[in-house]
Amino acid sequence: MDSTDRDIYKAAIRGDRDAFELIIRASSRNLFAIAYGVLQDRAEAEDVVQDAFVKAWKSRWRVRDPEKFPAWLATIARHRARDVARTRRSVPLGQELSDTPDPANAVGDDGDNVHGQVHAALAALPETHRIALTLRYFDALDYDTIQRTLGLTNGALRGILGRALQTMRKRMQPALNALE
């Protein structure tokens, strides 16, 4: 993190709204990616991002180290998203899964159909893998930023992304085969 960023985080912690707004603009897409990674619903994810920023503003004075501000923001968003997911889970789990088409049975090179298969495969991934993927693919973030946001080491992130893509490949094998 360069010194300008640190200054901005410090100012925000002290209560500078303009600085906080800068942070909102800079990191709202990352938070959206995380929230989407947990929830896989755009509207819900957007709500989560809004809530996360409000909560962050209100409890900003808890952060003593500006270096950890992005990771802290990500944690808030992740927790908030999980809360939302928990309340949503009153709908039976099996029913929700059956709504999404089973990627194994779906055949055809129709774009929408392939996208549906990708989404279903994503949904089946562990949460952390999915978040790493969304962070990477939404904004093509470099690994450094992702590491910082999720609080991971480079090796851990590489492992996570590798396993995630491997699982995706396995699930999407029929579609991949069909393409060849």
Place this chain on the structure above:
Amino acid sequence: MPTIQDIHEDIEPWLAAAVHDQLSEGERAQFQEHLADCESCRRLHQEELTMSQMISSALEETKPDIAFEQRIVSAFHRKVPNRTGFSMLLSNLFRNRATQLTAVAALLLGLVQLGRMVTGEDATGPTPRLTLHRDLLTSAANESDDVRDEVRRPPSTVRSDVSGAVVNARAAKAKTDPAKTHSTNAAVGSAGVAKSAPEATQSFAAANSGAASTDAAAAPELVEEEPVTSEMMSGHDQPEPGTARAPAPEANRKLVRNARVELEIIKFDDAVQKIVAFAAEDRGYVATSSSQKQANGKLHGEVVAKVLPENLDRFLLKLRGLGELKNQTLGTEDVTKQYFDTDSRLKNAHVMEQRLIDILKTKSTKVADLLEVEKELGRVRASIEEMQGALKYMDAQVQFATVTITLAEKDMDEPAAFLLKRRARLALFSTDVEKTFAEVKGVLESAKAQLSSSTLDRDSSGEATAQLVLLIVPEEADALIERIKGMGRVQNYTEQTDRVAQGGTGMAQGAKVERDKVQLSITISRNEQEPALQTTSLRILTSAVADNAARLKENAAKSGAEIRSSSFSRDPDGQEIANITLRVAMKNYAVLLSSFNQLGKVKDVSVQREDRRGVVNEETAPADISIQVYSQPDIVSDEKGLVATIRRTLMQGFSALMWSLRMIGVATAFLAPWAIAFGVAVWVLRRIFRARAATRMKNDNAE
């Protein structure tokens, strides 16, 4: 540096990083090298590329739109309204650890202060004691000069008040010069109204500077001041320039000294003459003198003398020679502050006056304004005069010490005469009260006596009581009393003689003694009211109370007894009681008492005999008998038996239950606040621990 084999075995992260273009230069070269060798890995890499593209295109549609950030920011603005500067400052301030600590400390302090206020403990600490000490010191300095004189005296004669005693201890150290003070006073006094206050203050300042310098330097100053003093004194007495000229560091103090002496003397006039002489010797004078003659020819009065303060003690010592000292008080009042306050206010008033005059002279404005100024000027001048008067009064007070001497001739309280007062009280029994009453009245007409009051009471039962109060000439009193005594049976006779001193107390040899009229109170009552010679009480246990009570009354009537009271009662438990009181002549007493044995079992007989002085006829003297005829109560009561016992037990059990309930209530009232406090504390602690745990978890995640 990973080997080719490592890459192959852990191909997935390499594939992902390669597809995402996140490999470093060296890594990429190694990876390419491996792909070139390894067929399977090359195929996987191809798949991974396709997969990545698919994910990318699938997620493209779910990406946030362009306006996303703006929406988030405006939502933030909506949900977190911008606070005004002050409240934000305040809230930020309270997030500061130091501020929090300060607030807690302030709160605790406030609580402590509140507690102190509630318990009424003095919060200011030792300050009052300090001031007291200072006061003491000042008073010590004030009285030091009189102490100097006191020291010269033998200690046994020192009779000064408490502050004087305190001063004694410091006498050696403290030094003041009253003469100095008075010389400056004189300067102010002679200046009078004509001299303005600033000038007076200047002269004070001169005196001050003189006092401040060393003793040696102060001496010439004193000499300079001397003429003023003598000029001032010459009006009253011959000046004594040498008296009490000690160097004084505190010459500018204004002290009002006064003394009060009470003396017992032989002859009033001599004493007054001597006091006038003493006052003259000490350059003082007698201000007022008053005297009063008492009934016994003795004189008492008051003399107010004014002497110079430095001569006060010598004067008092001389006064003691006049007679016996009964009481002496010495007082000193420090009016320094008051004096200088008034002085400076006077100065201000003069300035004000001058300004008003200037306004009158220069500013010829409207008539109404001029009138206002005139009015104000009048007011200022009035206050100036008032203050000047006050200063003059204080000067006069300071200049002379006031000695109030109360004189009383010896044997002041000796009575002028004595009066012998004889009072007699006679109680008579008579068979016919009215007749005796008339007889006594008849005797009075012949004798030299007068009736002061007489009453004859007759109650509802026809019993009469007479009371008379007589005043008899002393010479005939004894004869008359003897005659009245013969008119009935004397119950008692008391006599009392008082010697009353007139116009004083104590004994006086020369006083004459007079005899007053003898007061005789006579009470005449009937024989029946005569107290019984013998009183007997007994109880008779019988089964038929009513019948036996009737038989008892018959027996009594036969033996000539008089039934004075009779009552009958029945208790709820079946017990019957009859109470009968009889009066019988002593001669029939034994017969009547023996007849009771036939009625039932006689119990608890008690006999009380009262032998009186004088001749009593044993045969006819009355004897009182009070009898209680009673039966046993029913043996089984309602409150016994199984049911009653059970009921009582149940009732006691119930009341015990109620009591325990009440105790539980009390215990709850005691414990509830603590339980609530404990609960809150636990809740807060758990919150803190949870927050810590969350932080730790976050850190773990970060790692």
